Amino acid sequence: MTLVQDAQRDGVRLAKACQVMGVNVRTYYRWVAEGEVTADRRPDADRPDPANKLSPGEREAVVALCNAPEYRSRPPAFIVADQADKGRYLASESTMYRVLHEAGQQHHRGRQQAPQRKRSPTTHQATVPNRLWCWDISWRVPRP
Incomplete structure (x- = not known):
């Protein structure tokens, strides 16, 4: 200032x-509103909890629902849709992801394998144009 x-x-x-x-x-x-430089008051500001914040009991209910036998291998998107079909709403999909992350259970859910990184192929290298065709028979042609 x-x-x-x-x-x-x-x-x-x-x-x-x-x-x-x-x-x-x-x-x-x-x-500088009072005539002199004031300290930063943001760290001391009163920040009340949002009115729609889940209570600890509701968070436990979300974790219990996600760990139920019929949902333990399903992602939160499926759980929210299935619960909506049954006429029950516990939390949004993003809230379920957040609660599972806080509970240390946010990992791959499902029977299929988790996605894995694919390495780029290193077996072939094009040194001249039109060299990497799948029917390339140049290796069979005798060279002079």
Whole structure:
């Protein structure tokens, strides 16, 4: 803030000085509102929990539902859709993923194998145009 104030005393416009320092003009005004520079109050701000935050009991119900025998190998997308068909809504798909992640159970669910990285083929290399055809018989042709 002192650099911005020094630049402003030297004749630089406030908007340009704030832009160079990477501070928004409104932030500057908020920080010097009482006539002197105030400390950053963001870490001490009161941040109440959202009204729709799941309670610990609801989180346990989500984990228990995902671990039920009929759903233990199913992803949350299937679980949410199946529960909606039955007329029951416990949590959204993204909330289920978040709760499973917090419970240490967010991993591949299902009978098929987890996706694996494929390495690029290294057996063939094209050195000239039209060299890598699947019916290339140039290896059979005698060379002079």
